[in-house]
Amino acid sequence: MKKRRMYFRMITASLIRRRSRMLVALLSIAIGATILSGLVTIYYDVPRQMGAQFRNYGANMIFTAVDGSFTQDDINSGLSYIKKDDIVGVAPYRYENVRIREKSILAAGTDMEGAKAASPYWSIDGEWPSKDSEILIGANAAEQYELRIGDDVTVSYTPENAQVSGDNGEDIVEDETIDFKVVGILDTGGNEEDYVYMSMSDLEKLTNSETKIDVAELSISASSDQLKKYSQEISNQVSSINARLIKRVTASETTVLTKLQALVLLVTVVVLALTMICVATTMTAVVTERRKEIGLRKAIGASDKSIIWEFMGESMLLGCVGGILGSVLGFVFAQQVSIHVFSSSISFRPLLVPITILVSVAVTGISSLMPIKSATDVDPALVLKGE
Amino acid sequence: MSLLELKDVFKIYGELHALDSINMKVEKGEWLSIMGPSGSGKSTLMNIIGCMDKPTKGEVLLDGVDIAKQSSKNLTAIRRDKIGLIFQQFHLVNYLTAVENVMLAQYYHSMPDEKEAMEALERVGLADRAKHLPSQLSGGEQQRVCVARALINYPEIILADEPTGNLDEANEEIVVDLFHKLHNEGTTLIVVTHDPEVAEVAQRKIVLRSGKISKEVVNKNFTGKIHFE
Numbered sequence A: 001m002k003k004r005r006m007y008f009r010m011i012t013a014s015l016i017r018r019r020s021r022m023l024v025a026l027l028s029i030a031i032g033a034t035i036l037s038g039l040v041t042i043y044y045d046v047p048r049q050m051g052a053q054f055r056n057y058g059a060n061m062i063f064t065a066v067d068g069s070f071t072q073d074d075i076n077s078g079l080s081y082i083k084k085d086d087i088v089g090v091a092p093y094r095y096e097n098v099r100i101r102e103k104s105i106l107a108a109g110t111d112m113e114g115a116k117a118a119s120p121y122w123s124i125d126g127e128w129p130s131k132d133s134e135i136l137i138g139a140n141a142a143e144q145y146e147l148r149i150g151d152d153v154t155v156s157y158t159p160e161n162a163q164v165s166g167d168n169g170e171d172i173v174e175d176e177t178i179d180f181k182v183v184g185i186l187d188t189g190g191n192e193e194d195y196v197y198m199s200m201s202d203l204e205k206l207t208n209s210e211t212k213i214d215v216a217e218l219s220i221s222a223s224s225d226q227l228k229k230y231s232q233e234i235s236n237q238v239s240s241i242n243a244r245l246i247k248r249v250t251a252s253e254t255t256v257l258t259k260l261q262a263l264v265l266l267v268t269v270v271v272l273a274l275t276m277i278c279v280a281t282t283m284t285a286v287v288t289e290r291r292k293e294i295g296l297r298k299a300i301g302a303s304d305k306s307i308i309w310e311f312m313g314e315s316m317l318l319g320c321v322g323g324i325l326g327s328v329l330g331f332v333f334a335q336q337v338s339i340h341v342f343s344s345s346i347s348f349r350p351l352l353v354p355i356t357i358l359v360s361v362a363v364t365g366i367s368s369l370m371p372i373k374s375a376t377d378v379d380p381a382l383v384l385k386g387e
Numbered sequence B: 001m002s003l004l005e006l007k008d009v010f011k012i013y014g015e016l017h018a019l020d021s022i023n024m025k026v027e028k029g030e031w032l033s034i035m036g037p038s039g040s041g042k043s044t045l046m047n048i049i050g051c052m053d054k055p056t057k058g059e060v061l062l063d064g065v066d067i068a069k070q071s072s073k074n075l076t077a078i079r080r081d082k083i084g085l086i087f088q089q090f091h092l093v094n095y096l097t098a099v100e101n102v103m104l105a106q107y108y109h110s111m112p113d114e115k116e117a118m119e120a121l122e123r124v125g126l127a128d129r130a131k132h133l134p135s136q137l138s139g140g141e142q143q144r145v146c147v148a149r150a151l152i153n154y155p156e157i158i159l160a161d162e163p164t165g166n167l168d169e170a171n172e173e174i175v176v177d178l179f180h181k182l183h184n185e186g187t188t189l190i191v192v193t194h195d196p197e198v199a200e201v202a203q204r205k206i207v208l209r210s211g212k213i214s215k216e217v218v219n220k221n222f223t224g225k226i227h228f229e
């Protein structure tokens, strides 16, 4: 026991009292550990980060009706198969042909909050409708009808069961009408620019009918395998809904993710190799610099084994300190990358601290092996020979 | 049986006979000094006796064991157990304090014992310098730490190569006095020196020339005290 204490006293003295020399080695280990733990954090966080990024590109799953239409309850029972945290947005849509100034146009009833979340790329001039009788109009439609933000517009609808009456034999159709106020103009670059968007309840009032949903668009943050599982389960379990993936979106997400992770992995391996080379070089320099000390230790009776253990102890202690520094700095590094690249923060993974320290100790130990082995070649007679 | 006996020992480097048929005996408790011009083979001889080098030819019997035939691992063990070394360049580990340097010898030998190490420093008059690093000690003080380290494990032989080579007279006297004390306690001393005054103190003096023993003088009026001219 006392021997062990002297051992630690020696190796810590060597590191502390020779700190200016050991700083270079420590620095290279700490930088290596920082980059490694940072990259590992990013590696595991990239799917989440990128997933969130990808969700900006809109829905990646779509519910369609098996038979005509479905209800909000059907959507809810479908959603119950998806992990709550994975759901980014759900937008139900009901489409009806309506008329504005006697010209027909497609009106979509939706949940504005859901649409906003499921289609973050929609750019709105003006505001999202926030209450009933407010309407969002596609850019094309707005041009066609010469409507601007703030304009009032009457939307009419001819119910299927419209009463046809006529005193003079003329057909008079009794339309339902609602006066809306244009609050926003929608710019998407797609078909959406030809439609008008109103709240589900307005559309129900206008059509004088029950709730019914034609399609629901979902934005879900999950891997493509997980998405596949979700869609299959929902299609199987909810009889009124057919859940499909929007392949174009999910497939490109997966390729980008795989490539990005491969890149991070590659950089990790390169950094690991560089760190090992750096540590090996530094330890070789340290051993060379301390040849006289090694000779002295041998002259006063140190065996090769104890020389190896002393240097190994020093380099492992160095690896340990470097690992502690690295796991702290690595988190800061990953956090900075995350904030600047993905504009979101990452969560601290406590398990990564012992892993970083362990890996750092192992890497330092392994890279010091050869230089330390050469320490035992030192001839103790060197000491008596003087300089 | 003598503690140390060299029989026809050679150390040959290429053409050069650094040691050329050395025959000598050292008895237990004896104080021997070795002199000779530079390059005469003194350090080579000390390396062989100190188990740090092997002769090209010949037998070196230490306690009856021929150290010329031992593996380097065994030599390390013999060196650790039986020999205390003192060098001209007061070799200390520069990042360990005086007392830690003494404890280092204990550490390799058996068990580090700070109290005992402090006592050894006290014997060389450095108790108050125990916590100093070598760079904070004078040359004389450093050499005294080396003496403390050499004697800490009660070696059978203390080998000193130019122990006073870098010291002034005052420190030289302190070191020689320490040798005298060790001698009185029964330690065998072999001291290589250029300095005639240090050489004269010993009981016996061997002079080397070109790897051969050229002269051997026994000190009839041995007192163990140094006399400066």
Ligand SMILES: Nc1ncnc2c1ncn2[C@@H]1O[C@H](COP(=O)(O)OP(=O)(O)OP(=O)(O)O)[C@@H](O)[C@H]1O
Binding pocket: B013, B016, B018, B036, B037, B038, B039, B040, B041, B042, B043, B044, B045
């Ligand atoms: N490893 C070696 N290889 C070749 N020659 C050596 C080696 N070691 C010593 N010698 C030679 O052996 C001879 C004796 O050297 P040694 O170091 O024993 O001399 P010394 O008596 O201690 O001299 P000094 O008083 O200068 O210390 C010298 O000529 C030296 O050059």
Ligand SMILES: [Mg+2]
Binding pocket: A384, B042, B043, B044, B161
């Ligand atoms: Mg010499």
